[in-house]
Amino acid sequence: MILALSGVRKSYTTAEGLIEILKGVDLQVAxxxxxxxxxxxxxxxxxxxxLAACLDRADSGSIVMNGRDIRQLNENExxxxxxxxxxxxxxxxxxxPSLTVAANISFHAKLADRFDPAWEMELIGKLGLRDYISRYPEQLSGGQQQRVAIGRTLAARPPLILADEPTGNLDEQTGDRVLDLMVSLSRTARSALLLVTHSARLAGGLDRIVVLRGGKIVE
Known part of the structure; x- marks a missing residue:
């Protein structure tokens, strides 16, 4: 398993008091x-x-990524x-905004020291962006910008991709096409994909669907 969550709990303090959002989540992604x-x-x-992105801290439980519990990491880690x-x-x-399509796509890969020009060009071709590599974000449609964002993520071949309603700002047809590309290319890169969506139709295009209900995962 690339990602394994076990007994993960998370609460927030509000004006109404303490609210427990996650009440012992168990989830594995291969x-x-x-x-x-x-x-x-x-x-x-x-x-x-x-929590899985290490953007916030769980109150308890474990979040193991590639054999390491990320709850133990400090801010630099x-x-x-x-x-x-x-x-x-x-x-x-x-x-x-100041970077071209090509530079935006290579940005994360260079930060991760995984820049691969051949893989980047393969992504650009499969994402239908060959004619736009010298353009800037403001010169692109919403669907094109989201394809660039997906290309930027996949260019670094991350072991895990976390996507939060990535097609929520796109029309249905464009969203379907973008999601199909994301799923297909993540498989090619052997990246695990955990995607949040409200759409049962979009969820049906992935390998598995899990439901978060009552603070726990219901398979």
């Missing part, structure tokens, strides 16, 4: 596997992704973990 994480709004799906072990894709494209 290399090359795509898993859809579904559940009602506010069920903690994004919280779970943030978390930053290195995100550079080298995890790829993040969100609704917001988060592209760098």
């Amino acid at each position: 290399s090359g596997e795509s898993v859809a994480l579904t559940g009602e709004s506010g069920s903690g799906k994004s919280t779970l992704l943030h 978390c930053a290195h973990y995100r550079r080298t072990q995890v790829g993040l894709v969100f609704q917001q494209f988060n592209l760098i």
